[in-house]
Amino acid sequence: MAKKSFRKEIFTYFIVVFILFTVAIVFFQYEREKHYRSAQLENTLDNITEMTHRFIEENNLLEGNIIKRIKEVEVIIPQSNVRITVIDINGIVLYDSYVDDYFSMENHLHRPEIQKALREGKGSNIRKSATTGLEYYYYSKKYVDYFIRTAVVYNIQIKNFLKAGRAFFIFMIAIFIVIGISLYLVTGRLSESITRLKDFALKAGNNEPIPYDTPFPDNELGIIGNQITQIYSSLKDKTDDLIREKEKLLNHLNALNEGIAFFSNEKKKTLSNSHFIQYINVLSSKTIKSDKDIFEIKGFKKLNKFLSEYLNDNYSLDINSLPQYNYSLNIGERYFQIQSIVFPDKSFEVMITDITRLEKRRLLKQQLTSNIAHELKTPLSSIKGYLETIIDNWPIPEDKLKYFLDKTFDQSERLTDLINDVSLLNNIEDAGDLFQMKTTNLSKLIAEVHENFANRITEKNIEFINQINQKIKLNGNESLLYSVFQNLIENSIKYGGEGIRIVIKLYHEDQKYYYFSYSDTGPGIPEEHLSRIFERFYRVDHGRTRQMGGTGLGLAIVKNAVQLHKGDISVRNKQKRGLEFLFSLAKF
DSSP states (O other), X not given: OOOOOHHHHHHHHHHHHHHHHHHHHHHHHHHHHHHHHHHHHHHHHHHHHHHHHHHHHHHTGGGTTHHHHGGGHHHHOSOTTOEEEEEETTSOEEEETTOTTGGGSOOOTTSHHHHHHHHHSEEEEEEEOTTTOOEEEEEEEEOSXXXXXXXXXXXXXXXXXXXXXXHHHHHHHHHHHHHHHHHHHHHHHHHHHHHHHHHHHHHHHTTOOOOTTOOOOSSHHHHHHXXXXXXXXXXXXXXXXXXXXXXXXXXXXXXXXXXXXXXXXXXXXXXXXXXXXXXXXXXXXXXXXXXXXHTTOGGGHHHHHHHHHHSOTTOOOOTTSOOEEEEEEEETTEEEEEEEEEOTTSOEEEEEEEOHHHHHHHHHHHHHHHHHHHHHHHHHHHHHHHHHHHHHTOSOOHHHHHHHHHHHHHHHHHHHHHHHHHXXXXXXXXXXXXXXXXXXXXXXXXXXXXXXXXHHHHHTTOEEEEOOOTTOEEEEXXXXXXXXXXXXXXXXXXXXXXXXXXXXXXXXXXXXXXXEEEEEOSOOOOHHHHTTTTSTTOOSSHHHHHHTTOOSOHHHHHHHHHHHTTOOEEEEEOSSSOXXXXXXXXXX
16 A cells, blocks of 8 residues: 655645644534624613513502503513513513413423523523423523513524534635645645655665755755765765775785674674684684674683683773783683783774794704704814814824815815804795795706716716706796705715616696606615604704715705795605605796
8 A cells, every 4th residue: 555645744744733723613613603693682681571570669569569560561672572581589471472371371480591591681592482382592591580481483583593604614724725735835834845855765775876965945854965965975975984994904814814803892792804703713713603602712711810810890990000911821822822911892803813833933043042052062062072172182203184174174164064054944934935936947947956966976876867848947046956956966965875877857737837856776764764854953863864974954955945935845755765846836
């Protein structure tokens, strides 16, 4: 069912109100005029009543000749159609101008007009006469010893006289029509503003485009409409700006590695990034389904204690000194830092940072420091021992002196290699961006490494096979790539034994990577050591490694150099004999 338009609705309301008002006025005026005409009739009857009373008083008709002479009053009364009745104080009819045998008339004390005159001094009533059978308009007035009642037959003439004039009704109808037309025009103008406001509200509610220069009529509603559109325009622009800023904030939060979430003072999540959801589910032993579940995580006991203190309504916060709290949490092999800050409105932020890498690096550096100190002790102790021997036994034979100095030099070389390897590793991890990348011919670079080890390769009767095509080029750092193949080849020479075969080949490539295989036919490595050979200072055979002069950092350098070139490396024992490294290097 279609809704009424505002114009029809308000016009209907106005018309109904006006009709009710008009009816009330007409009814009031009708009654007023009717009362006025009744008053006129009663005034005429009252004059006749007074004339009759004065006639009785002046002629002393109550002395006993009232019946004979009262008829004389009819002569002096101008209206011949007026009925006159005299009734004593007890209700006995003493005279009636319309009834000859008035002595036989019943007692009139309880007639309505007589009762009213008895109470108020005068009274009127329209009723049918029990004596004549005619309907009369009665008027009665009380005097000291009697009532005088006058009456006229209530006929068409009297009825018409008592009716209100029609001219007033015609006038009111004309006024009603004029005002109705005026209301229709006024509501039309009023409806124009309301209709435009309605259209504006509907479009705003449905997020439809709104012309902010919508014209409104030049009236109060028009001014209100213009102000509303201007306010809406301003709010819409600000809302759009806030939405854009919120999107920027969300994009920024999602780009962060930290998990961040904002909560209301009732611990309801208002904003969070994807990392927060991910980390929360790592910290929890069950799937998080609601905001309440978040704060039931076992590792959040410290956080809850902090929040319960500062979210208290009795605790006021200063914007310049907001309470903050942070602590570390260990879940399995992962480490997290939990941070929180409470804002003045008692909302708060929770940030979860995965510090596993930093923590492991810290532990690794701690271990590395310990290992370096341990590794440095051996060459330093040897150098110190040789020098003390020379000093304590000075002078010593020249051949002995040369022997001790050669040993001291060898240990200093080993110490230099160790320091250089540690420095290279630190540079790869902490300052990888500083390594210059350029187009590198890998086959040529491997040939240079082979040439550097040519004498040792020949001495051990090693077969060296480089299957890398001259056309293979990639964007890399020559120094680091040189270190990769140098350490692999040097390990094969040191630990592979004599008569082995070394093969370097490209076994696969795609749009982004080259996939290489480096293998030898040496003894390989026991399976239990394979997963750890890329760790710093890890040695399969400690005594043998030191005897052959290794630093224990070669394969760690290989792995970090490969990763710096966006690749990965793994190792496996070959099925028959030997060891194979599989690694990838990015083309660009």
